Amino acid sequence: MSTPDRIDDVDALRGFALLGILLVNIMAFASAFYGLEISDPAFGGILDRSVHFVIALFFEMKFYLLFSFLFGYSFTLQMRSAEKSGEAFVPRLLRRQMGLWLIGLAHAVLLFHGDILTTYAVLGIVLLMLRNRSDGALFRLAKWLVLILAVVWGTLGILITLDPVPLDRSAILSAAEAAEIAFQGDWQAVIGQHLTELNSVWIILVLLQAPCALAMFLLGLIAGRRKTLARPEENTALFQRLVRTGLWIGLPGAVIYAYVSVEMPESPIAVIALSIGLATGPLLTGAYVGAMMLLFGSETGHSLRNLLAPAGRMALSNYLLQSLIAALIFHGYGLGLIGQVAPLASVLIALAIFAAQLFVSHWWMARFAYGPLEWILRFITIGRVPQWRRPAEAR
Secondary structure, X not given: XXXXXXXXXXXXXXXXXXXXXXXXXXXHHHOOOOOOOOOOOOOOOHHHHHHHHXXXXXXOOOHHHHHHHHHHHHHHHHHHHHHHHOOOHHHHHHHHHHHXXXXXXXXXXXXXXXXXXXXXXXXXXXXXXXXXXXXXXXXXXXXXXXXXXXXXXXXXXHHHHHOOOOOOHHHHHHHHHHHHHHHOOOHXXXXXXXXXXXXXXXXXXXXXXXXXXXXXXXXXXXXXXXXXXXXXXXXXXXHHHHHHHHHHHHHHHHHHHHHHHHHOOXXXXXXXXXXXXXXXXXXXXXXXXXXXXXXXXOHHHHHHHHHHHHHHHOHHHHHHHXXXXXXXXXXXXXXXXXXXXXXXXXXXXXXXXXXXXXXXXXXXHOOEOOOHHHHHHHHHHHOOOOOOEOOHHHO
8 A cells, every 4th residue: 555655656756767777787787888979889780789778768867867856756755654652853864865876885885886876865864964955956956957068068069070099999999808808707807897897987977977966866856745646647748748848858868879979879969969978868768757657547558556665665675686696697697698688689688677676576565665775775764773664454
């Protein structure tokens, strides 16, 4: 059953976000060339490029934004929970963010260097400092974060296009081959490569992902204050407007980004296309929110919501479990299949993983109050042992 502070729609959206994040992340696990200026030479066929195009079009730079929006929305649920329990919110949230940062650090070092949790942990402190600003001020800040970031990257792209620097293909190939060999090694080699990757990943986080994530945090905070997702029948017009804006502006921008990033990754124009994707990505993410909320109100959507919600309730556990399974498939301490699985096969593997998670999540949440990592994080947050099993009458 849903409650005012733990509504099924929010959990289902979070479960939906898990699918999109997995489809993007598995591409990074499957190929050491993911995110580089050149495509994987082993998978350059029409089918391979088509799969990458679909992933870039619908999922890249959209679903981590959806997760970020829901983080901001859940921030308001945490505030209400602290208020109900009579506890001071700031110390409670600081403990939670510390726990999230430690979990994210372990995730980044042991499983996946593309971790987002450590970024969320830090940005959550920023959100804490901004929580008393008005909705208007928060919306303006979110808007300018996205626009300024897009303009900066667009300007950089124009400068690079006007004075292009020859691409050092041999250096990129050597780096990718070295990474592939490391990921095919034992756990020490894999961890060593993760640490190496983190030396450059933080630049992407700070100059690309973090500003957009913070913008979506702020929009989520506004929506949470207004209980937008808790009152879908009162916000139908808003959801319809989000869908229209995403289709008319967000989708064309995503097409430009996807086409250039897949078909012209070595061109300086790719940076300009990235800036277009940054500017329009939040709009397509908004369309996803609007479309899913409208769908959840239908009979078919109600069944989909019930299917996704348990996975969303234990999203933290599922997120790390996705990385663990992918690591065991693609890293050397498992099957070591990095560089050997085509993009379409990787997508099918991701869908199989997610389907299994839906089943396991339904089974788990029928018996337990929290996912395993959610239980640990709540223990850190409230400073006492939380309830573990659900009462028999609630099952």
